[in-house]
Amino acid sequence: MQLDRMVRRRTADAALAVVVGALVMAEAAFSDGTTALDHVLIALGSLTLAAYRDAPRVVLAVATAATTAYVVHAHPGTLSALPVLGAVHTAARVGHRGVAALASAVFLAGFLMTGPESRQIVERTLLLTGWFLCALVTGLADRNWRAYLRQTEQRALEAERTREEVALRRAGEERLRIARELHDSLTHSISIVKLQAGVAVHLARKRGEEVPPALLAIQEASGEAMRELRATLEVLRTDESVGTPALLVERARAAGLAVELRLTGQERPLAAPVDRAAYRIVQEALTNVARHAGPARVMVELAYESDVLTIEVDDDGIARQSRPPAPGIGLTGMRERVTALGGTLSAAPRAEGGFSVRAELPLGAGEEGR
DSSP states (O other), X not given: OHHHHHHHHHHHHHHHHHHHHHHHHHHHHTSTTOOHHXXXXXXXXXXXXXXXXXXHHHHHHHHHHHHHHHHHHHOOOGGXXXXXXXXXXXXXXXXXXXXXXXXXXXXXXXXXXXXXXXXXXXXXXXXXXXXXXXHHHHHHHHHHHHHHHHHHHHXXXXXXXXHHHHHXXXXXXXXXXXXXXXXXXXXXXXHHHHHHHXXXXXXXXXXXXXXXXXXXXXXXXXXXXXXXXXXXXXXXXXXXXXXXXXXXXXXXXXXXXXXXEEEEEOOXXXXXXXXXXXXXXXXXXXXXXXXXXXXOEEEEEEEEOSSEEEEEEEEOSSOOTTSOOOOOHHHHHHHHHHHHTTOEEEEEEOTTSSEEEEEEEETTTTGGGO
8 A cells, every 4th residue: 555655656746747847848849049958958857856755955956957057058938947946846845945945046047147138037037036936935835734734633643542541541440340349249248158058068067967959059159159250350450451371371380280382473563452352362261271171281372374363272171072061251252352353263172172262363453443
C-alpha cells in the first residue's frame, strides 16, 4: 500500500514537470531566435520539478538558474516563469521562505533585462512579481494548513488515548468492585458450606457411621467451588496485561508441573488483544492440566507465522477419547476469546492419550486498537 502510494506520487510529480515543460516549450516554439541551448535550459528547469519532494532547495536553485539563463538569452514571454513559480511554491510550502524570495528576485531581475521596450518589460515584471508573491503566499498557506491538520490529528489521537485510559481505569475499578462483592458474599457462604460439610463428615466417621454420598459430594463440590472462586477473584484483581506465556510456564514448573516451552518462528510484539488472549489460553490450559490430568508432562508450543500465532498445549494425562470431558467455564471462555479475534480453537483428548488445546490467532486482530 505504501509503495503504491509512493509510485502514484512520483508519477504525478513527473507528469506535472512534463506539463510545465511542454507549456514553456510551446511558447518558445512561437518565439524568434530560440536555439537548441534554450530548449535544453527549458527542459532542465522544468523536468527538475519532478524531484521537489526530495530536494526542494536544489530544485529551486536549478530551476531558477536554468530558467533565468533562458530568459536572459532568448527574451521570451511571461509563460517562461512557470518552472520558477512552481519551484518557489514548493520551497515555500516546506518552510524555505528566504531562499524562495531570493530566487524570485533573481529571476525577476533577469527578466527585467530582457528587452529594449522598457514599459512593456516593466509591466510584465510587475505581473510576474504578483505571480511570485502568490506562489510564496500559497506555499506558506499550504504549510500552515498541513501543520494545522497534523495538530488536529495529534489532538484527536491524544483524546482517543485519554478516553481509552479512562475506560481501562473504570473497567479496572469495576473488576475490583466485583471482586470485593464476590469475596464478601460468596466466599463467606461457600466457606460455611464447606466447613459444615467437613464437620458432618468428621463426626460421622468418628461415630463409625457410613458417610452419606450426598454429604461427600457437598464437601467436594464446595471445595471445588472455593478453588474456582479464588481463581476468578485472582483474574478480576489482576490487570489484563499480566505477563507472558513463558512466565506462566515458569510458574507451573515452580508448582511442580512438568512443562516445556517451545517457540518457533520469529517472536515479535503482538497487538494487545492477541497478547492477552494468548496468555489466557496458556493459563487456562495449564490450570486444567494441573486439576484434571493427573501426573502428566506438558508441551506448550507457540508458533509465530507471517499472519497467524498458533498456540498448542498438549499433555499425556488421563484424558481419553472414549470419555471426553464435559466443557467447563474455562474452555468456554477460551473459545469466546478466540472467536472474538476471528481465530479457531480445538480442545479434545488426543488419540495417544492426554488432552490437546490448539488455537490459531490472526496476528492482525486488534491492530486498530493499538
